[in-house]
Amino acid sequence: MKDREQSKATGHTQRGQRAKRISILDAAAQVFCREGFSGASIDEIAVEASVSRQTIYNHYREKETLFTAVVEDIMDRANATLFSILSTFPDKPDHLEDDLTAFAIRFTKNCLCNQDGKFLRKLVQSEGERYPHLFATWRQHGPGKIGAALGALFARLSHKGALKIDDFDLAARQFLALITADLQMITLFGGTPTDEELERAARNAVQTFLRAYAGQIGETVSRAPELAIIS
Amino acid sequence: MKDREQSKATGHTQRGQRAKRISILDAAAQVFCREGFSGASIDEIAVEASVSRQTIYNHYREKETLFTAVVEDIMDRANATLFSILSTFPDKPDHLEDDLTAFAIRFTKNCLCNQDGKFLRKLVQSEGERYPHLFATWRQHGPGKIGAALGALFARLSHKGALKIDDFDLAARQFLALITADLQMITLFGGTPTDEELERAARNAVQTFLRAYAGQIGETVSRAPELAIIS
DNA sequence: TCAAAACTAGACACCATTGTCTAAAACGTC
DNA sequence: GACGTTTTAGACAATGGTGTCTAGTTTTGA
Incomplete structure (x- = not known):
């Protein structure tokens, strides 16, 4: 650890x-x-x-107590680091592709590559049904809040004209799905992606994401000065 | 079962x-x-x-033998059904959105909703590292081949002008990632998505996928008659 | 420096599990 | 209906795990 x-x-x-x-x-x-x-x-x-x-x-007191303590401890840590990463989400429309890619790398690196991430994936999967309460609260405070927060961040970006998004939460979920798409097969078997793999996966994901959600950046940018002059 | x-x-x-x-x-x-x-x-x-x-x-002979027999059995079945679903991949550019959505539903339903799928997800995750050989061969014959096959199918569709794809395998992986994006949180806890959830997830995924990979359908379609007349 | 608190090593009872073995019962086939 | 095979129920030793207890040692903090 x-x-x-x-x-x-x-x-x-x-x-x-x-x-x-x-x-x-x-x-x-x-x-x-x-x-x-x-x-x-x-x-x-x-x-x-x-x-x-x-x-x-x-x-x-007993094995089970220890287990839940471990799980709660790791969940807290994982949530904390994830939220701290969320705070580095880009908020300027310039260099969006590079900024989003860098963000995606930070995210996957901390989500998939460290011990805590691996632990959570394994344990939620294998013991989740046996401890419904334990993992339900995590689901609320963890992925639930993170999805919502990421949605809000995309909304901010969208309002600035950099993206054209209808459903922000959906876009957030799809973003997360895309940036992990190429890494799942690696992490599934306990492996840790190399930096190159992380980089390439993030770049591919962001390109596709932007193609799907790009606003008419050219138009918006070129028309903005006109409007500014008129008003 | x-x-x-x-x-x-x-x-x-x-x-x-x-x-x-x-x-x-x-x-x-x-x-x-x-x-x-x-x-x-x-x-x-x-x-x-x-x-x-x-x-x-x-x-x-012993517990371990039974375990590997079970795993191999399920892997065979899962691969067989998945490939049979692959054979229903749409090959006509018309109604692409609807056809792809229907395909996605078939896929997720058989991948995520049945016992075999659940079993594989849990067991690969929790015992994968303990039986490297067992799961490595599955990885080759299963996900590996399926990814390649799906890539080829997207290539076929792309050559017909319905899609504009550079890297077919990447597109295949992203397609799979998108159609499972909204279902992961459900299946992770042992739940089974409802038909509505499957439908909505598939529709959202296909829309985004097509926005990212749509050829200039409008152009192609409207220009085609002209070309036909000239030639 | 001293007393309370925390830690250690080991023994312990208890229980669940694996894998073997037996003798009797059920089954399928000719 | 008789014979060989398969299945069954149960007893069985061996193993390894949990959680408790005790008596002795170390650490901490006043």
Whole structure:
């Protein structure tokens, strides 16, 4: 878990109780992700966390408690990073293709390439039905809000004349679908796309997206000065 | 497993050994899909198949053998139905939007809505890394070939002037990504999209796809008569 | 420096599961 | 109807996992 090791390195070695908790959560995430809930054993997690089994039971009463704690923890982190990426969505119509492509790369890189993303994909898929509540709230606070936010961002872009979109939320969903289209087959088998693959996938996606949703940029731009002069 | 019940109903009740094998495979698919490999117990499968545990061990030496047999069985079936759907891909430029939409509905319905599709999504995701060989061959014979075949079909359509496509395989992948865009959130949690949802998702996807890849249909169509008269 | 809190290692009971083995029953075929 | 095959139910050892307990050790913070 990159994020965590960082905070361990920068901060003053998160000593004591708190360090253990984090160490356990990270190890548990790895093992749950690798083995699934029933395949994961507490002993395995304890070893990976360099902690005694009893310590795990002290912090998290039972296996299931630990699991939900891990899932919630990762969901929080994933949402936070995703929203921070959303805030880098381009808002100027110039260089739209390049800006959108760069945004798409940032998005896929953080969504598909890191441990948290992989974990969520696997765990939602394999344990989602067994924990309806847990994943339903995630669905609301995560993908739901992100879809809406991205829709609003496309709306902003559309109002500036850079795009011609009827249904903003739909456009957002299609954008997301397109930028992951070429990467699914890679991530499905646990692989991590290379930077080139990310780049090419994003570029292809954005080109198609823009062809589908391009406003008459030429017209709008060339007519705008006239209108400005008249008014 | 719908397909199987059918063959049981039509055929002469597949008696004896063969009937048991099928019954076991179907039950195992259900349980593996619900519980994952390590969560599934042979006893559970035996009960669901109305068969004694020993019979399972007679047919499939051990749990792992059973698992791979189930996976291979389902992959074969899924590939077969998918290719049969591919053969219904539209080849006339008229009514392209409607024809493509109908095709998309057929595709998603058989890909996302039936048991086999759900099984493959879950199992590839959760056990893919543990059985690299098993799933690598599927990847070749399944998605790989289907992507290529769909690319060729788009090429045919493109050569007839109905579409303007540079990279046919890319267009195929983007088509697939678009038609599943709105359904992912539903299927991810084990749900099955309604017919309305399928219809709307397909229509939205095809509209966007055509906007991105439409040849100058208006031009082509209106100019064609002139050319015909001259020649 | 000292006491409380947290951690460790190991033993433990308990339970579920896998895979084998048996003897009896059901089945299919000639 | 008799014979060989398949299926069944159940007992069985072996294994590995969960969660508890205890007694001893380390860490923390005042």
